[in-house]
Structure formats: structure tokens, C-alpha cells
Amino acid sequence: MNGSVFQTGTAVHDLSSLYRQEKQALARNEWGLTALSVGGQAVIGTAFYLYAHVSTPGYISILLLIPAGLLLASFSLWLLKRAGGGPALLLAGNAAGRGAALVLGVTCFLDAQMAAWALCALVGEALPQMSPLLPLLGAALMTGAALQEGGGLRRLARLLRALVPGAIGLCALTALPHGSPRYLAPWMGYGIPSILQGVLWMGGCLSGLCYPALMPDEKMGGALLIGGGRMARRAAWGALLFAAAYALISAWLLPVYGLARPESLGWRMMLFSKVSASSVAWALCLGGLTFLLLAAFGAGVQRSGRMLSFAAGKQGCLQWLMWGLPLLAVPAAALQTVPVEKALRLLLPLRLPMAAGIMGILALGAIRKRGKKP
Amino acid sequence: MRRAGLLLLLLFCLLLCGCSGRELEEQLLVIILGIDKTETGETRVSVKVPSNSASSGGEAQQGGDQMGYLLLEATGPDFTRTMNLLQATTPRTLNFSQVREVVIGETAASGDDFAKILQSVYALPRMRAQAALIICRDQAYELVKAQRPYVGMRLSRYVDTTLKNYAGKGFVPDTTLGEAFRDLGYGFQDALLIYGAVNDFSAPQSGGPANPLDGQAGNLPRKSANPVEMLGAAATDGTRVSGTITGYEMGLVHLVRGDAKALDVQPEGEPATPVFARTPASLSVDLSCSPAVLRIDLVCEGRYFPGFYPDEEKLREKIEGDLYGLMARLQALSCDGLGFGNLAAGQCLTVQQWEALSFRDVYRRARVEITIRLQMREY
Numbered sequence: 170m171n172g173s174v175f176q177t178g179t180a181v182h183d184l185s186s187l188y189r190q191e192k193q194a195l196a197r198n199e200w201g202l203t204a205l206s207v208g209g210q211a212v213i214g215t216a217f218y219l220y221a222h223v224s225t226p227g228y229i230s231i232l233l234l235i236p237a238g239l240l241l242a243s244f245s246l247w248l249l250k251r252a253g254g255g256p257a258l259l260l261a262g263n264a265a266g267r268g269a270a271l272v273l274g275v276t277c278f279l280d281a282q283m284a285a286w287a288l289c290a291l292v293g294e295a296l297p298q299m300s301p302l303l304p305l306l307g308a309a310l311m312t313g314a315a316l317q318e319g320g321g322l323r324r325l326a327r328l329l330r331a332l333v334p335g336a337i338g339l340c341a342l343t344a345l346p347h348g349s350p351r352y353l354a355p356w357m358g359y360g361i362p363s364i365l366q367g368v369l370w371m372g373g374c375l376s377g378l379c380y381p382a383l384m385p386d387e388k389m390g391g392a393l394l395i396g397g398g399r400m401a402r403r404a405a406w407g408a409l410l411f412a413a414a415y416a417l418i419s420a421w422l423l424p425v426y427g428l429a430r431p432e433s434l435g436w437r438m439m440l441f442s443k444v445s446a447s448s449v450a451w452a453l454c455l456g457g458l459t460f461l462l463l464a465a466f467g468a469g470v471q472r473s474g475r476m477l478s479f480a481a482g483k484q485g486c487l488q489w490l491m492w493g494l495p496l497l498a499v500p501a502a503a504l505q506t507v508p509v510e511k512a513l514r515l516l517l518p519l520r521l522p523m524a525a526g527i528m529g530i531l532a533l534g535a536i537r538k539r540g541k542k543p
Numbered sequence: 544m545r546r547a548g549l550l551l552l553l554l555f556c557l558l559l560c561g562c563s564g565r566e567l568e569e570q571l572l573v574i575i576l577g578i579d580k581t582e583t584g585e586t587r588v589s590v591k592v593p594s595n596s597a598s599s600g601g602e603a604q605q606g607g608d609q610m611g612y613l614l615l616e617a618t619g620p621d622f623t624r625t626m627n628l629l630q631a632t633t634p635r636t637l638n639f640s641q642v643r644e645v646v647i648g649e650t651a652a653s654g655d656d657f658a659k660i661l662q663s664v665y666a667l668p669r670m671r672a673q674a675a676l677i678i679c680r681d682q683a684y685e686l687v688k689a690q691r692p693y694v695g696m697r698l699s700r701y702v703d704t705t706l707k708n709y710a711g712k713g714f715v716p717d718t719t720l721g722e723a724f725r726d727l728g729y730g731f732q733d734a735l736l737i738y739g740a741v742n743d744f745s746a747p748q749s750g751g752p753a754n755p756l757d758g759q760a761g762n763l764p765r766k767s768a769n770p771v772e773m774l775g776a777a778a779t780d781g782t783r784v785s786g787t788i789t790g791y792e793m794g795l796v797h798l799v800r801g802d803a804k805a806l807d808v809q810p811e812g813e814p815a816t817p818v819f820a821r822t823p824a825s826l827s828v829d830l831s832c833s834p835a836v837l838r839i840d841l842v843c844e845g846r847y848f849p850g851f852y853p854d855e856e857k858l859r860e861k862i863e864g865d866l867y868g869l870m871a872r873l874q875a876l877s878c879d880g881l882g883f884g885n886l887a888a889g890q891c892l893t894v895q896q897w898e899a900l901s902f903r904d905v906y907r908r909a910r911v912e913i914t915i916r917l918q919m920r921e922y
């Protein structure tokens with residue numbers, strides 16, 4: 170009898186646990202990409218809007234957004250659960266779902282457009298004698314090529330999740346001795362109304378937290394349900410705390426008027442390295458921000474493409490959208506004109522009402538469907 | 544595998560060296576930038592750049608300077624147009640990413656458009672914000688011309704090391720262009736700038752003040768191959784340079800900030816005693832009374848050799864008296880060099896409250912209270 174019994178040193182897994190692990194990894198990577206994307210949007214928003222309009226207490230505006238971020242992530246997962254892991258967009262009916270996908274496709278594209286705009290400003294700051302059009306075109310083509318392979322961006326995000334905060338954090342460490350906690354005063358900057366205005370504007374950056382659960386992707390829907398809300402909450406916390414730390418360090422480095430001074434977006438984004446004399450800090454800041462913006466750009470394009478192809482009802486057009494959308498974001502970004510900047514300033518905060526409004530409609534649809542059940 | 548990937552990406556970041564893709568010989572790297580106001584009110588800009596020529600290293604260059612460096616200058620109605628003229632007539636593009644010193648003549652620095660000049664300098668493409676900002680007693684052009692690598696080969700390294708050495712001794716501030724620009728005009732703190740001059744060595748070599756360091760650059764009783772002097776500081780009042788303080792007074796500022804290595808203090812009839820401050824003085828502003836009170840609480844340490852115990856009380860009184868003198872001088876110059884404004888801002892909740900306070904006026908009229916706690920220690 171004993172001869173037929175043997176022991177193995179290899180861990181034995183049943184198929185269901187392997188399946189579960191695979192799904193959890195997928196969900197983790199998706200939420201990682203979301204955290205990077207939301208963090209990137211919040212960093213851009215900090216340099217694009219908060220410095221000038223809220224100045225020193227910009228970090229308070231971002232911290233105030235954390236409950237809203239957590240709520241959004243949980244709400245979108247609740248909708249996904251209602252849809253049984255399938256496309257939550259169909260909860261309010263087929264036509265309404267396609268219309269919602271179209272609107273969400275536009276908001277995702279706005280994310281990508283903003284990232285491209287910031288990337289362009291960063292290139293302009295790093296290479297002032299060079300037109301940013303060529304590097305941006307290269308980045309768009311690379312993104313298009315990378316998105317042809319389904320999970321490439323998510324896997325890259327797994328690496329960047331540690332690299333980006335690490336690089337920017339190291340750069341911040343070299344800059345901190347040049348600042349002072351005294352620069353944080355006056356503590357409320359231009360007052361509570363300006364802080365609340367900052368909250369409203371920066372709210373647009375949170376729309377990214379709704380997308381993973383609303384994405385018309387059956388495989389991903391199931392994975393996100395297995396992953397649960399903990400990963401979603403962690404993504405929201407991580408992204409917003411990172412952005413708040415970024416804004417707090419900026420306030421540490423310059424007094425209220427200095428931060429609000431009219432400077433280019435590129436200069437503001439590279440503020441840490443501008444204050445620090447270290448060329449290593451310059452390299453880390455530039456590298457970290459470039460990766461962050463590329464990830465935000467890629468995420469925006471990928472999600473916009475998926476939403477728009479769902480709205481069109483043709484999955485075949487997805488690969489064309491993955492090429493077309495990055496290139497579509499290039500001209501407006503490369504122009505860097507004042508009207509485009511004004512339009513972005515006006516449109517970007519609308520991303521949250523658009524996403525939240527759609528989620529509200531879907532929730533109504535879900536409640537009505539449940540009411541119809543015997 | 545993941546860690547290796549991360550490390551690789553991080554190393555790739557470090558390869559970003561900041562070069563713009565231009566060959567070294569296609570550009571002129573500015574090491575020193577000088578700005579003056581002429582008698583007719585025009586702006587003169589002078590720059591010192593490495594000539595990058597094969598003959599560099601001792602011979603005088605035509606239309607230029609010595610030791611492999613060229614001195615270029617242009618004059619125009621204002622800084623921006625003068626810079627445009629200089630750029631247009633220079634055989635290579637000027638690159639400001641390696642600027643070590645920005646020297647501004649005292650006439651230009653005390654004029655109404657000082658803030659505008661500083662802003663224009665700061666806004667030059669790729670301007671190095673960490674460049675030292677020097678206010679020159681006479682014409683900046685003369686100082687730019689006289690700056691050479693008297694020790695070593697490279698001017699940039701010579702300037703870096705020299706400024707670091709001077710700042711370490713505590714008789715000049717170490718304010719950079721970026722810091723001066725940051726502090727200008729907001730009233731949170733006023734910059735103290737390095738005060739420099741070219742000494743023609745015509746001043747009498749004796750009969751000066753008892754403490755020669757209680758003087759300023761330009762007429763120090765010394766002889767050297769290097770006529771460039773840096774001692775003391777130019778005080779700013781938020782819009783322009785409003786006056787100067789001596790090297791010893793700058794030493795006191797460092798003592799209060801807690802970053803001076805040692806300051807020799809000599810009471811009347813007593814030996815000079817080195818005084819240290821281990822921590823920055825505790826500063827506070829009391830806005831509740833009128834006039835407001837500025838308080839300095841300094842804990843410092845005097846060192847003496849065995850058998851040469853100085854009169855502790857006299858030493859304490861001397862430090863206290865000198866600090867009162869320094870504060871009176873800074874208040875008269877409307878220069879909040881110690882940063883009381885930052886502390887006052889901490890008592891305001893909003894910018895509107897801060898602006899309503901008009902701290903500059905409060906500062907000028909404020910009463911000063913100084914407490915010195917001196918501890919004596921044997922070497």
C-alpha cells in the first residue's frame with residue numbers, strides 16, 4: 170500500500186484557485202493602471218490649475234477629494250455587480266448604453282488629450298530648441314503599437330506603479346532642503362472659496378476611477394468582481410495621496426505668490442528639479458513624469474477606444490481606433506495655443522459630472538430591472 | 544525579474560543628461576552674466592564665455608579676454624532688447640544653463656526696474672536658477688572682466704569653489720538667483736545678496752576700522768593678484784537693493800540663522816572670542832501689540848583657551864548690542880533679511896489677511912527684543 174503513496178514538494182493547485190489567481194492579477198494590474206492614470210491626471214491638474222488658482226493649499230483640495238474617489242470606485246463596482254460582471258453599460262438598455270459609452274469615450278479621450286498636452290509641455294521644457302511635434306508623434310505611434318497587444322499597458326503599469334513614485338520621490342528629496350514649512354503659510358491661501366473651487370475642478374481627474382468597472386469587457390468585469398472593492402479603494406487612496414503629496418511638496422518649495430506666478434506648464438511640472446540643483450534630480454523628475462504621462466495617455470486612449478467601439482457596435486474598429494485616437498490627440502497638444510488651453514480648462518472639470526451622471530442613469534436602470542423581476 | 548526591470552528603467556532615467564542635442568562648439572556657454580545701467584540710462588549686458596578655441600589657455604583673444612574666455616557686451620534701451628542684440632551678434636547661440644554668477648551693478652540694482660531685470664534674467668531660456676546673484680559696487684562689467692580662474696583652469700569650477708568658500712566663512716550670503724526671485728516683492732522675506740566689487744588697491748592699507756571684516760567689498764586693506772572682492776551683503780526691500788550691510792553684520796545674520804561656523808566677537812578691551820550658535824535663533828513676531836514686537840532668542844556658545852577666560856557679561860552685551868545695531872540697520876533699509884514676514888504670515892489664515900496686514904510697514908516700525916543666552920566652553 171505504502172508503495173503507491175508518494176509526496177510531492179511542488180505546490181498543487183486546483184483549477185479554480187488558479188483561475189481565481191489569474192483573475193486577481195488581472196484586476197490588480199487594471200487598478201494599478203487606473204491609479205497611475207488618475208494620479209497622472211491629478212498631477213497635471215495640480216500644475217495646470219491648482220498652482221495658479223489655489224496655490225499653497227492645493228493639497229487640501231486634493232485631500233478633500235478622497236471620499237469622493239472612494240465613493241465613485243465603490244459605486245462603479247456596485248453597478249458591475251448588478252450587471253453580473255457583464256457590461257454594466259447595458260443596465261439602462263441597449264440604446265442608452267451605447268449613448269453612455271459614447272459620452273464616456275469622449276471623457277476618456279479628454280484624459281488622453283490632457284496627458285498629451287502635458288507631455289508636450291514637458292518636452293518643450295526639456296528640449297526648448299526642439300519642436301515637440303516629433304517626440305509627441307513618436308509617443309502617439311508607440312502608444313498605438315503598444316495598445317495592439319491587449320494587456321501590454323497593464324503589464325507596463327505594474328512596473329511603473331513603483332518606478333514613478335520612486336523617481337519623483339527621490340527628486341523631491343533633493344529639493345526639500347531648498348524649501349521651508351514656513352512657505353505653507355497663509356494656511357488657507359486665497360481662502361476657502363478658492364479651495365472649494367479647486368475641489369470642483371480637480372474632481373474631473375477622478376472620472377478615471379469609474380472606467381474599469383464600466384468598461385464593456387466581459388473578462389475584465391468578472392476579474393474585477395473577484396478582485397473586489399479593496400483594490401479599487403487602494404487605487405483611489407494611492408492616486409490621490411500621491412497627488413496630494415506632490416502638491417504639498419510644491420507648496421513647501423515656493424511661497425504662495427511664487428507658486429501662483431504665471432509660468433509655463435512644463436516649468437511647473439518640473440518645479441522640483443527647478444528648485445534643486447542636482448542634475449540627477451532633473452533626470453529622475455523628467456523620467457518619472459514622462460512615464461506617468463505616457464501611462465495616463467495610454468490608459469485614456471485604450472479606454473476611449475473600447476468605449477467608442479462599443480458605442481459603434483463594431484468590435485472590429487477597435488484596432489483602428491487604437492491607432493487613430495493617439496494621433497488625433499497630437500495636433501491640439503502640439504499647438505499649445507491659448508484657445509485650446511482655455512477649452513481644456515473649461516472641459517476637464519466636466520469629466521466627473523459626465524461620468525457620475527452616466528453612473529446615476531445606469532443605477533436607475535439597475536433598480537428598474539430589479540423591480541421587474543418576479 | 545520585476546526588480547531588474549525597475550532598476551533598468553531607473554537607470555535609463557539617469558541617462559537623461561539634459562543636453563539639448565547641440566554640439567558644444569555650436570553654442571556659447573555663459574559662465575558669468577553682468578548687467579549695468581549706463582549714465583544715459585541704457586542697459587549694458589556683458590557675458591563671459593569659454594572661447595573653446597585651440598589657442599585658449601593664456602593668450603589674449605581679439606575682442607575678448609584672457610585665459611581662454613571671451614568677454615562679450617552689448618548696450619540697448621532695456622535688458623530684453625540688449626539681450627536680443629547680443630544674441631543676434633554673437634557667432635553662436637548663448638546657452639545659460641551653466642551660468643555661475645549673475646552680476647548686477649549697484650546703479651541697476653537700486654533702480655525701479657530691478658525686479659523687472661531679475662525677472663527677465665530668470666526667464667532666459669534654460670537659465671540656471673542656482674547661479675549666485677552678486678550686486679557689484681560699481682560697474683558689473685568691470686567685475687565680469689576681472690573674474691578669471693586665478694586658481695585652477697576652469698572659470699566655472701573656480702567660481703563655484705570660491706563662492707562656496709566665501710559662503711562657508713559666513714561674511715557673504717549664499718543667495719541664488721532662484722531664491723532672490725522667489726523672495727522678491729512678497730514681503731515674506733527679503734533677500735540678502737552677495738556684495739562684490741573690484742578693488743583698485745588705492746585705498747590706504749592702514750587706519751581702517753578696528754575689525755577689517757566690519758567693512759565692505761571694494762576697499763579692503765589688502766593686496767592680491769585677484770582684485771575681485773566679495774564681502775558683506777546688499778539688502779533688498781522687496782523691489783530693489785536698498786542698501787548694504789558689512790561682512791561682520793552678515794556674520795551676525797548667519798549666527799542668528801544658526802549656519803555660521805564661528806564669528807569672532809571682540810568687546811572693548813577684551814580679546815576676540817569665537818562665538819557659535821548650534822541651532823538657529825528662535826524668532827517670533829507679536830502682532831497683538833502696537834508697535835509689533837520682533838523677538839530674537841539666541842543661544843550661543845563662546846570658546847576660550849585655558850587661562851584666557853573672557854568677560855562673559857561684556858561678550859554677551861557686545862553680541863546683543865551688535866544684533867540691535869543689525870536689526871536697526873535692516874529695519875532702516877526695509878529689509879526683512881531674517882524672515883520675520885514668514886512668521887507673521889503663519890499667523891494669517893488667508894492671503895487677504897496677510898495683505899491687509901501691510902507687514903512691511905509693521906516691520907519698519909516694530910520694536911525689537913533680543914535675548915542672548917551665552918554659554919562659555921573651554922577649547
